[in-house]
Amino acid sequence: MEQEPVSVILEKVRDMIFAVPQWQINDHDLPNDDFVHLIQLTRGTKLAVTLLMVDEAPGLRYQLNHNQLLGTAWASLFDVIQAIPVRVGVPLSPADVKIPVGSELIYGNGQALIVRGDQQLGTITYHPEGFVWQVIWTLANGERRVDQYDDRGFLSTRTLYAPDNRIKQKEWLDITGQAVMRQTDQITITAGARSRFSQSAYATINDVIGEFLHKQLVAKTGPQQLIMAADRAFSPLVANIPPEVDVHCFVHKLTEANIAPFANTTQSWITDTDTQAEALRKRLRMLPEVKSTAVRVIPPYNTTLSLGRSNELAAVISYWHVNQLPKDDRQIVFNQFLKQLQVDPDKQLIVNADNQKQIDDFQQTALNFAAESQAVSLDSAVFQRIQALLRGDEPPLATPSATQAEITDADEQQAVAPVTEKRQAPGEKALIEQIRLFLTRITYQAQADYEQIVQNLSLARILVDLGSAPDLFMQLAAISAGIPQINRVPTGYVTRETGRIISDWRGLDSALTYYLDSLAHWNQALVANVQLIDRYSENHSLALWQEVLTDGGH
Incomplete structure (x- = not known):
């Protein structure tokens, strides 16, 4: 193992901008993490941050590697607390x-x-x-x-x-x-380590962490910036941050327990939507002691000029992110999509469901809809055979008609079977084929990954996300692809020119028709999205962070 004195572990950090992530020891994938995005954004610039791990991080090296953060400067308080002098090593088998x-x-x-x-x-x-x-x-x-x-x-x-x-x-x-x-019942320091601690016993582990956090921050000279999350889990540490350190907080949960402990310490607040920023400003104005009400909106992801090619395709594809909609609501929305597909044979749908159970329900709903559209009763033997065939099961035997003479003799059955098949098969086969073709126009996915989302949005004509918290990665990816969006909750990323905010489900059909049935309206959204790409680009986000770290976002 590579040895290094404990006294210099924290002194070798490259700059004075510290980021304090909330990673848990079992976190492996960190796809939506603010600190991952911040590190990737600032890497190689004068704003490059140093990770300051205040919690245990036994898998940190592989955490960084797995999330494309290898080479990031880091320091660990628990390495100092536990007197761990090595930066690298070989894991055990x-x-x-x-x-x-x-x-x-x-x-x-x-x-x-x-x-x-x-x-x-x-x-x-x-x-x-x-x-x-x-x-x-x-x-x-x-x-x-x-x-x-x-x-x-x-x-x-x-x-x-x-x-x-x-x-x-x-x-x-x-x-x-x-x-x-x-x-x-308390934290006791062993005799051999006692000289490195100010006390022989502590009430909680947060008291130990707080002491070493304070030591880390006062040991450095010159201006320091600390970027952390406004979260109640970190609130016990706030008192240990020296007043000369500028604190900047990411905010996601607008509760008093998360905001109040940081109010008289935080220089600037970072949110990822305009809606949340306005709500945060109102809450800060209600608190008795607030150091700063400066709130900055910085997108958690960045746009790139990656315009899709949906307007080159014959198919008109809608991408629907279900996004935790309650069962009754998602059935209403899905039925509206089915009606759109019924009217226009060029329309197709990609459903990004929350889980496989939702997909199973949607598939059954679509089958029922397609069958009833062909005047097939859902309790009929024909529907049972269609359902079995489409699922790849053995279809049930047809029940003899009440007007048909009963055939009991084996020779009679063999004699009439080909005639019966010829008489019934063409109509039923055509019916099954029509239903099958309708169902093939719907593609299902469960929690699509980032690559799938980007690929699908490059083919889609529109993104629909009616969840209570629209997926911001999808919103920014849709801007990059140049396609309009339909939401129910505003975030600031969809403007009047680039999409629609609908108040209830009745507005979905007209919003879909507005963009899907008129290429002129769709082109207007494309032009407006291209203008937004610069606004949410990597360079612009870097400029926003420059403002935050220079003047606190004022």
Whole structure:
């Protein structure tokens, strides 16, 4: 392992702009994280930030790598607290874990069991990248101990759980495996580490973190900027931030518990929508002590000139992001789309559902709609056969007609079967084909990833998101693609020229018709979107951050 004195770990950061993320130790993918976007945006510029990890981060190196943040400057308070002198290392494999004498490893899917005879002693779990993450030991009386390993190849913490899952004791270890702190009813500092702490015992772990956060910030000379989230989880640390440090807070939850503790410390507030910014300003004006009411809207994603080619396609495709709509509401919306498809054979629909269960419901609704449109009763034998055939199942046998003579003799059945098939098959086959073709005009996805979304929006003529909190990545991707949007809740990213904000479901059909049935209206939205691309570009966001970090956003 590469050794480095603890005293210089935090001194080697490259600049005075610190970002304090809220990443949890089990977070692997961070697709919607403000701090990931901030790091990517400022990387290589004079605004480049240093990550200041105030929580435990045993998987930080792989977290950074997985989210394309490798090379980002970082500092960890727990590295200093636990006297960890290494920046890099090699994670452990199951064979590296010390197991009791006479026991062996049995490798399984995503884990390895530690067994002795017919007794299971513990379980080794893997990090998503494949190395040892935790070892869970089964103890007497229903207790268990969880050993947490760091991705640099050492044991970081030991936590003892009671049968009711309550933490009985937790130990934070140094690089040699010796305890530095021990938590029971309080945090106790061990004798060997006592000289590095101001107290021998602390009420909570936040008191320890606060002490070392203060040490970090007062140790640096010159102006410092601290970017964090206005969240109640961080509120115990606010008192430890020196007054000369400029604090800037991301805001997502407009509750007093999240805002009030930061009000007399925060120099500027960062939101991602105009609507939220206005609501935040109103709340700040109601608080008794506020250092600043400067609120800056900075988009969480950036636009690029990536105009789609939907106007080159014969198909007119709508992209619908279901976005947690209640069941009754999404059925109303889906039925309006189905009626649009029924009227115009060129129209198609892509549904981005929240889960597979929604897709199953939509598929059944679409089948019912298509069948009834062809005058097929849903309780008829014909519908049962159609449904079975479209699902790939064996269709049920047709029930003889009441006016048809009963055929009981095997020879009679064989004689009339070809005639019956010839008489019934052409009409029913044509009916099934019509229904099948209608259903193929609808594509379903469950929680599409970013690449799928961008690809689909390049083909779509319009984005529809009627959720209570429109997806901002999709909104900005739609601007990049140059297509109009229909929302129910305004965010500021959709203007009168680029889309529609509808107050209820009755406005959806007319809004769809306005953009899908007239290329002139669609072209007007395209021109307006192209003008917005510069407004939400990477360069513009960087300029906004420059203003925030220069004058607090005033």
